[in-house]
Amino acid sequence: MKILRLIKLGIYLLPVAGMGQQISLEGENVGNHNYIQFVNPFIGTKNMGHTFPGATVPFGMVQLSPETNFEPLHINGKYNPETYRYCSGYQYADSTIFGFSHTHFSGTGHSDLGDFLVMPTVGKLNLESGDAAVSKSGYHSRFSHDNEFAEPAYYSVLLDDYNIKAEMTATERVGFHRYSFPKSDSTHIILDLMAGIYQHADKNVWTFVRIENDSTVTGYRQTNGWARTRTVYFVMQFSKKFTSYGHQKYNKPLYNSFYRKFNENENFPEMAGKEIRAYFNFSTEDKEQILIKFALSGVSTEGAMKNLQAEIPHWDFDQTKSESQQKWNAELAKIEVETINPEEKIIFYTALYHTMLSPVVFEDVDGYYRGLDQNIHQSEGFTNYTIFSLWDTFRALHPLFNITQPARNNDMIQSMLAHYDQSVHKMLPVWSHYANENWCMIGYHSVSVIADAMAKGYIGFDPERALNAAVKTSQCEYFDGLGDYLKYGFVPEDKSTNSVSKTLEYAYDDWCIAEIARMNDDSSNYKNYLKRSASFENVFDPGYRFMKPKLADHEWVKKFDPLDTHGQGFIEGNAWTYSLFLPQDIERLIEMNGGNDAFIAHLDSIFTMKLEDKYIEKNEDITRDGMIGNYVHGNEPGHHLPYLYNWTDKPWKTQDRVRMIMKTMYGNKEDGLCGNDDAGQMSAWYVFSALGFYPVCPGSNRYAIGSPMVKDAILHFENGKTMKITTRNQDINNVFVRKIKLNGKELDRNYLLHEELMNGGVLEFIMGKSH
């Protein structure tokens, strides 16, 4: 089935999704707020974007999306680097689909999930997943992008090997499948509980399946993956009764082995074991559709059933699709933009879409959720969320939420505080992961998210409780060099690797806690944490003008290469980049770097220097495509760098750089992201920058001015107010901001206050070809 719908958008013909997909502006989805037409879910699905094209709703727990390969995490006991490409399960260059799983991270640089793979087949039952390279070696099927289509909350593809059309949509907690089969008396739907992303031999801890009746299946999968102790429960409901079913167990079968009372493998309604693949058999007429509702829960199968009944009580796939797409339209409509180039509108709305794929709701419809202590809790006064990739998202994603989603962001903070309450470490989340802490990356940037919300006036939580949680978090001495940081005033490299990055981020987090204390009128903690936040001074080598790793004896490390991102005291960035991580005190940063001119020269060097290949090959997160000189847009540590010129006498350089980055680092193509989208951070950078400003220092209420990409934008806030952003002389070449008017009054500074934004009105950028 080839979806090919062409329509003119003004004078442009829009080949938005590369090969197979072109978007229509007319038809079923066009309404007052048809913004989903501007979203291309394939952006970032090629190479290192790590996005997925499948069906999901804003902040929904279910991401129902195809898996195009199964790369095992280890081959012959060794890490298989190919798995990295499959963080979201999908690579655009592939031509095979193994099935459709219900959970996927968006854009992360590590992965997990891929729970509950469903695959329809016809013909002789084959329960092996097989080799993607060998046709019919398993249940997988070839497919063509010509027959593939994706938009928010909807994905479809033709499975060539079986002539089965697969369609999917989703609600927050339920995936909805619709399969159109050929005529066959040997139609199967496989439920593979062994399949998973980053699946290693011992990842499956336990699986449990019950055939409740002739069309309802329940169960769970417990995994030891990136999350150490993770269990997801499900209910799977078929629109048609299966005629028979069975399963294959791939671990040692111990059940009932002594008594052998029944044939466990066929039509026996109770399955359990480490590794199981189940199947359900049907006869189908030509074009006969079988639908599946697949509900998830972190609590229990009872919870999954409640979710299913509450969210999709019917069998009308199109109704669910339409309702879920309306949810997207409602969210996307919060920022109405017009661009000069229609591709930029696609890029913008896809970026905005990508900012709403995580965190995800992590509670049942009745508010029960599994906590970090593995006990069941009920959220009171908030909705519980998980997937906080905070080292990434504290930078721009959560600040963006304070514009587009302040209520949700408050719920997320409440979720962080619940996480803290349940944490045996008494720590706020580092990387919250389905009732687990996976400890990914460094720092504890929950405190930044809290400080940022408070600075912007969103205090839908107990601020004293938040301060207490932040303080306790910062006192966990066994955590990642933190005890040494407190003891030495910096993290010694011989005590803990990546010591400079840790020192700098702890210092920033200390500043955030100081701010939380200040806003709590707690002057004692304010002073204490402000003092702690000066720790960055201890890793700055004034002679060398770089942040540098120091040893416990207070000597600098001897061997030091500021361009290398490995083994130099930094993580996912080199000394050039990381030495500029001082968002809380950029004046001091400039001073340390020799003042205005020297700092500008330093920044310029970053963007213009030619980096030797040896510094790039070792970095699996980004490629040359994600770099401008030594500036790495494909990873987070540099994201604020282009905006730092604002603190010098050459803010126009910021304007120039950010327009260039928007133009070169983002595209309306499958490889339109230059690195991992990182749970929406990369996209949030774009959304901010496209609107003309950026939160360089989360925790403050200031946005640094950049250069808007949009022609016009209307921001609809939860407070009922509206800010219209408009430009004059906007053009691809007119990247310089000559003047800014806020409600008609010229803004004589290059930052905007959050309250100014949220009070609404008109923000006018007068653009020019020269600065």
Next chain:
Amino acid sequence: MKILRLIKLGIYLLPVAGMGQQISLEGENVGNHNYIQFVNPFIGTKNMGHTFPGATVPFGMVQLSPETNFEPLHINGKYNPETYRYCSGYQYADSTIFGFSHTHFSGTGHSDLGDFLVMPTVGKLNLESGDAAVSKSGYHSRFSHDNEFAEPAYYSVLLDDYNIKAEMTATERVGFHRYSFPKSDSTHIILDLMAGIYQHADKNVWTFVRIENDSTVTGYRQTNGWARTRTVYFVMQFSKKFTSYGHQKYNKPLYNSFYRKFNENENFPEMAGKEIRAYFNFSTEDKEQILIKFALSGVSTEGAMKNLQAEIPHWDFDQTKSESQQKWNAELAKIEVETINPEEKIIFYTALYHTMLSPVVFEDVDGYYRGLDQNIHQSEGFTNYTIFSLWDTFRALHPLFNITQPARNNDMIQSMLAHYDQSVHKMLPVWSHYANENWCMIGYHSVSVIADAMAKGYIGFDPERALNAAVKTSQCEYFDGLGDYLKYGFVPEDKSTNSVSKTLEYAYDDWCIAEIARMNDDSSNYKNYLKRSASFENVFDPGYRFMKPKLADHEWVKKFDPLDTHGQGFIEGNAWTYSLFLPQDIERLIEMNGGNDAFIAHLDSIFTMKLEDKYIEKNEDITRDGMIGNYVHGNEPGHHLPYLYNWTDKPWKTQDRVRMIMKTMYGNKEDGLCGNDDAGQMSAWYVFSALGFYPVCPGSNRYAIGSPMVKDAILHFENGKTMKITTRNQDINNVFVRKIKLNGKELDRNYLLHEELMNGGVLEFIMGKSH
């Protein structure tokens, strides 16, 4: 520490527990109802009794008892028969203790459990369990029975290798440890989550431990043992703060392996993995006591904490011990007996004690429990129980409960109905096992328990719901030959092994369902099941006068040895024994066997024939000691046989036999049980027989008269009434019942009705030396 207290009981000096333990009748426990003095928990701890000596309360979930060896289930991939001896963790002949675990089956012929082994040590920490045969090869310690003491709800022992006195008591859901240490700056308490009974390499599915604070630990252990998917949660609270702690993980450590942010092994409060041993360090003064409260839950650690707080909110070990022993006294006092020989009193009360070790309460103090569907349910109007070893216990244990524990037995039936509701098979329990069905043995004798309660007027449940559950259970065609039973009218041996035993027990269960239907005034089901219950006719070979296996072609199997218990169509019994399993129609049984005289001759043969050794060696459940001729008292299929003479003209033969069995098959010694106590069935047989009657056909309200062992007995019923059983001319040689008077009126039949018993009064047996 040698406990040696001597006291005269009348004129007898009582060496009740063999080597180390003698019981005092004076002292702390003597009161109006000091019955615990007559309980010797060591009875059955030697050889095949499979009882445990540890601390527990009546029907309590916690059985806190020592493990004297760790026999792995497999050695070099092969079943290790030695594990069988350790069903309850303890063998009296051993001289090593590995620690004290919190869960144990009593008397079962298969096992599991052994959760949460705690072991105190001093000196260099050794986390290996070690080899019992090699001193100091692990954390285990030698001990002597001289320094060991056990009574209901209390166990103590001196751990010789460490000079630590260990004492334990328990409540329903909490184990209470008291350790008296020597002076040491290297005192340890080990929590071994790898230890378990019937522990195989993959039994541990997952373990999870949190150090909540300096004296509180929570966690759980998930196992795949006899119960396929079983999780038990705990809270462990120390009376003294530990100075440090740590753990060793024996499976591949994957946690945080990439970032290495902390030393997970020491003082890191979050542990998880397949196999873990944790330890807690202290300094102790000489004789310093450290107490541990260890609460269990099938629901969550939150539930375990509630249980702990509700049941032992203090640190007074002696108070808990005293309260728990009062619970035992209250239960044991329900039957006040006097015997001619004081040893018989010990045997009687120990048997009565053993009838109250299972089923066990399986819900938290707030009524929440884990159901068979792994969801959390709340009991409404009943207390939820688990451990229903029904093939054993339907015979005499549940009938005994209808005298001593009718309210609890009703709760047990409610628990069975809840099990049914949650069962994906829609079956009542076969062997209910901690939110699992382990399918042990044959039949579905829940229906017998239900029929028996109803026949005796205890209908504290919805009888229609019970009938529906019984009917549905009997329709599960894939269960253990049941479909073939329905199709052929018997289970064909070529379709399902042990086919005759299954046919006979299904037929009996059918009769039970017919009775349940009759008592529901459901004549249609009554007729239907009465008809089904005649299926036994189909496996009776009238020429040969044995029940015999038949094939699907309706031909008898050719090779047949009625003395062999293996491969002949029977399970745990031979054709001689099993051919007499027709409790529901003994008149027909006698008729089939050629009438009164032929039947008596047949029964006599059983008790007098000399069995060749080859028929015994293959049976691991019982030894020659448990046999009288071909009569096997050490296993259940024969338990009703001695009473069958009652249906002939020589009922005195029953009287003779049962007195002989009581005298020879039960003793006040560690090997005082001639086979597995089987969750109390063997002991219930004794309690009934000692009182002078026995429930040959559970589901009817008749008790067959035997010959009382007691001199006098007063039975206190829940209905407030009292039955005094008294004897005249009672003597070891006067085993024949010459006359019976019920409330002064001679009983002219050799059965007693349940209502006659429960109406109270006086039941007088006039005994004689001859019949």
